[in-house]
Amino acid sequence: LDELEKRKLKVKFGIKTRVNDIIKNKDLLERFRESGLISVGLGIERFQDHDLQVWNKDYQARDIKISLGYIRQAGIPLTEMYLIFGCSGDNMFVWKNILKNVRRLKAPIFYASFITPFPGSKIADELSGQIKDWDYRHYDFSHAIIPTQSLSIMQLNALVGKKFFF
Numbered sequence: 001l002d003e004l005e006k007r008k009l010k011v012k013f014g015i016k017t018r019v020n021d022i023i024k025n026k027d028l029l030e031r032f033r034e035s036g037l038i039s040v041g042l043g044i045e046r047f048q049d050h051d052l053q054v055w056n057k058d059y060q061a062r063d064i065k066i067s068l069g070y071i072r073q074a075g076i077p078l079t080e081m082y083l084i085f086g087c088s089g090d091n092m093f094v095w096k097n098i099l100k101n102v103r104r105l106k107a108p109i110f111y112a113s114f115i116t117p118f119p120g121s122k123i124a125d126e127l128s129g130q131i132k133d134w135d136y137r138h139y140d141f142s143h144a145i146i147p148t149q150s151l152s153i154m155q156l157n158a159l160v161g162k163k164f165f166f
Contacts, residue, residue, distance in 0.1 A: 001028060004035040014039035014079065020058040022067035029074035039079040040071050046084060047101050068105060081107040085160050086114040088130070091150040095159055112160040113141035 004011070013036055022029070022042070029037075046052055049061050059067075071078055083098055102110045116139050117124035117131060124131075132153060133145045144156035151159075 001031055001035060005031070009036070011036045012038045014041065016041040016043065016082075018043045018057075018059075019063050019067045022070055023059065023063060026070040029070060029076060033074050033076050037076055039077050041080040041082065042067065042071070042078060042107075043082040045082070047098065051087065064105070078107060080109040080111060081105070082111045082113065084115050085112050086144055086146060086148060086151075086156055088146075088149055090148045114144050114146075114156065114160060116141050116145060 015032075015037065017040065019042065022040075044064055045055065045057060047061050047064070052060060068078060081102055083102070085095065085098065098112070099110075115123070115127075117127045118139060119136075127146060130146045132147060133143065138145060142160075144153040144160070147153050147156065
């Protein structure tokens with residue numbers, strides 16, 4: 001940021017970041033906008049505190065709205081949100097709740113991706129008994145690897161793995 005300001009470069013750029021990074025760096029957002037930042041994609045992951053805690057995220061669900069407030073206050077458009085779907089307890093109610101929250105938070109584009117337990121990761125070890133797709137070409141966040149308790153891989157793939165425009 002300092003170098004962009006020092007050189008007075010006339011560039012336009014977007015960032016993809018996380019909720020806790022916005023909160024930690026809220027005082028820099030206006031400087032980023034003045035230096036050419038024209039869009040923010042925000043990785044929200046989930047709207048449930050329990051899931052955020054299990055995944056060792058450094059924020060709580062209430063922080064999502066706070067970070068969005070900082071982004072909007074700085075005059076930077078939020079262009080997209082990223083969420084994860086396909087956890088063991090996920091069902092149609094959870095999916096509809098995700099869509100409701102995304103609409104409420106006014107994200108123009110929403111990307112839903114699947115929980116993807118990459119080999120060698122802690123989550124892969126924890127979920128190894130549930131993995132039904134061992135074709136590593138599908139480990140791209142766009143294919144379901146694990147069914148939930150109430151949705152099959154086929155049902156999950158029909159719901160997720162695409163962009164939603166609001």
